[in-house]
Amino acid sequence: MAEIFALVEHRQGAVRDITYELLTCGRKLATAQNTKLTALVFASPADKIVESIQERADRIIVMEHGVFENFNAEIYQLALRDILEKEKPHVTLIGHTAFGYDLCPALGAEMGIPFATDCLDIEFTGSRLRVTRSVYDGKLDAHVLLKEHTSYLVTLRSGCFTPEEVSLATEVVKQESPVTEQPEYRKFVDYIEAAVGEVDITKADIIVSVGRGIKEQANLPVMEEFATAIGGVLSCSRPVVDAGWLPKDRQVGSSGKTVKPKLYIALGISGAFQHIVGMKGADTIIAVNKDPNAPIFNEADYGIVEDLFKVVPVLKEKILDAKKLKG
């Protein structure tokens, strides 16, 4: 039975999270098909990367060469085609990341094999591959059957599989790279790091959000300290950005960012609907506002009608206590 392949994604020497999800998905498929899972590592150096995924696949094929140090779709495409033609896997899984969608379409077209992008799940129905894709802005999931073929190429959306620890007996196989030079027309140049201090509020599990109720900029450090103490980040509603107290990338709402944290603490935010649409997806919402009629209380799971400056110190203490008990 032809195997399931998963392409290992790495950056600056570290394996990217999507890799573990690909391996978990791949193992599910391999088990169902009663076949083996192979991870493909194109890297330089490769040792640390191979070590990170040890025991998560039945076999690891390693191509170690300087050209693989940084991602370049042109080189990956040549190397991957070489392996796929030799090994003829049943399914090859690649992350639906900037890396994956740079590489995959060209490879699929070049090899003329069925190819599906941005899949949430994959399974076989009989001998045909069926993938789940999200349509209509996430409102519906579509099941898509790929035409019957000996080999399939699939990119998987990140966050759809929870990585599982397994201990497989892994065989490591080294292969020569078919590519030894970077093409002139496309070369890796540089990594540009996001500026220090920039916070991506959309990724945070805990968000403390402030509105005009904090009254003045001088009160921001206290709020920031509160957010940090409870393991969260600070965001805000529009008037705080208007006043120039926080940068635009901290603004939650229709003209700012949409956030879905586990916990959203709204301090002194009245809750204009333009703000609400940006945060109503949060798992738990706690609102503190002096005005009992503030619309934010309609969205909140817990509401405190009180001066936020009185509440914040108590809330901070209680949350820290609760965290201590837990951990």
Next chain:
Amino acid sequence: MRGIININPEIRDAILESGGDDAIKCYSCGRCMAACPWNLIDDLDYTTYRFCQRIKLGAIVDSEAKEDIAADTDEVFRCIGCDSCRHECPRGVNLSDVLRAVRRILVDYDSYPAELKGVISRLYSSGNPLGESSAKRADWAKDLGIPHFDGTQEFVYFPCCLPAYDARLKLVAEATASLLTKAGISFGIIGEEEFCCGEAVRRVGAEKVFQSAVNNNTRVFQKFNVKNVITTSPHCFKTFQTDYPAFSDIQIMHVVQVLHQCLADGKLKPERPFKKKVVYHDPCTLGRQMGIYDQPRELLQSIPELNLVEVPVFNREFSVCCGAGAMGLWRDWPQDQRLVKIRTEQIFATGADVLCVACPYCLQMFEENFKSMNVDIEVMDISEILFSSLGQ
């Protein structure tokens, strides 16, 4: 600068076919630019009179450079459709319709302001711009004992999406429904099956989404055999009348018209004094576009001890837009470039205690901006003021 423009007949024809044929009437006199409220903002030149000329040459959003398209797109989507220009235009050019035609094409190519994309997709998928569940659309009326419209009532009351869901604007729907009940008007609501009227999405060029709103509301109104509708929002009021072909035999009334009639018939008697200085802001859609200026003023003047004042010069057909039209409600211009700021300064100068509006968009824009600018003026819908003046 000298330059040669190549006429691009494809772009020109596409715009004219999409409803922009008023562009042909324009002779570039520039009155529209003088009337446009954007030009009340310092350091901003919104050269409205150039749009029609550029369209005639097919020289609008015709570049292939990303930056040029972005700059052009920004300008095309700046107009909030207040119709100040149309009011001044000697040739009667409907510039907001001309720009709507350009927008239709841009929306088809996905070139439109990012902050509008979420609003449009929420409206398409859930029937309202807030993305709320339609099952909750009648929740505001739960405790008021308002019946579901079943054909035995005379009117359907259509509160608009914002008053149906937003905690502040719900108070407007409540006050309106209470007034109608007090006046003995027989009405019901459709609630769950209502869909946004779509006026704003149409203005930004999302024509297909608008058509889905039309289809949905037409189907529901026909199902219940609706003959008379009362709206809270001037936007629903206008679009039901002008853009819903199947509604031609339905009487659409704005709530101020109904309340004005009730006052004349003696069904409403404002008795309790409202001892405040009140300034009335003419919503663009109710005033300039639908010609309703006197009825709201007469309603306010009927309230004992209410001191009605006007914004000097910029009142009635010269009223300055709050900036919420054509989805301006969802845009985020830099603070010193907001129309609502200009209008707030004009309103503040009247020394009024209360700003009276007759449109949910205006109410929300002013209330939020007053808080931002620390202006201590209460914002009330006309139905709220009137309700507070009724005897017990």
